[in-house]
């Protein structure tokens with residue numbers, strides 16, 4: 001994908017996140033995008049788990065990996081939605097950066113390793129500093145996990 005990912009607009013000091021930091025060579029380097037540039041309500045990201053992301057059972061991904069992916073996709077979606085609401089280019093200052101306050105996940109079925117996973121997000125509420133995001137993770141047409149996140153925008157100081 002040649003489009004600029006949400007995470008690529010994070011400033012250098014915020015680019016070391018284990019889940020999505022572009023400058024963390026040991027991390028997952030997740031990249032999130034708008035699903036559709038004409039309708040900026042849904043977000044998408046892809047990730048293919050490697051064999052070492054196993055939860056112990058061959059071919060099944062570790063639950064913490066799934067949580068990490070949803071975590072970073074959710075906070076990135078919240079930031080993108082906040083910029084969009086203000087009609088501003090993502091990454092412009094003052095920076096709108098969200099952290100996870102709560103994340104609840106339903107693990108619906110085992111998540112395969114070696115297949116491309118699709119993460120979807122939708123910011124369902126954005127009020128003051130608080131965002132609510134619904135999340136899902138699928139392998140092909142198989143829904144493997146869903147999540148709900150509360151993300152809070154960091155105070156500017």
Ligand SMILES: CCCCCCCC/C=C\CCCCCCCC(=O)SCCNC(=O)CCNC(=O)[C@H](O)C(C)(C)COP(=O)(O)OP(=O)(O)OC[C@H]1O[C@@H](n2cnc3c(N)ncnc32)[C@H](O)[C@@H]1OP(=O)(O)O
Pocket residue numbers: 010014015017019020071072075097098099100101102128129130150152153154155
């Ligand atoms: C890794 C460290 C991050 C440090 C920050 C560096 C900048 C990073 C920037 C970019 C990096 C790229 C981004 C990737 C990030 C990936 C995701 C993560 O893994 S984030 C790490 C895990 N999360 C935390 O470590 C948060 C720890 N918690 C806190 O810092 C605070 O509790 C915080 C900021 C979440 C809220 O504290 P308050 O003092 O700023 O704000 P209050 O007044 O308490 O809450 C504001 C509103 O949010 C609600 N709220 C707060 N916590 C809630 C919760 N658990 N559930 C529901 N609502 C909650 C409150 O009720 C309030 O809502 P009402 O305005 O009254 O409507």
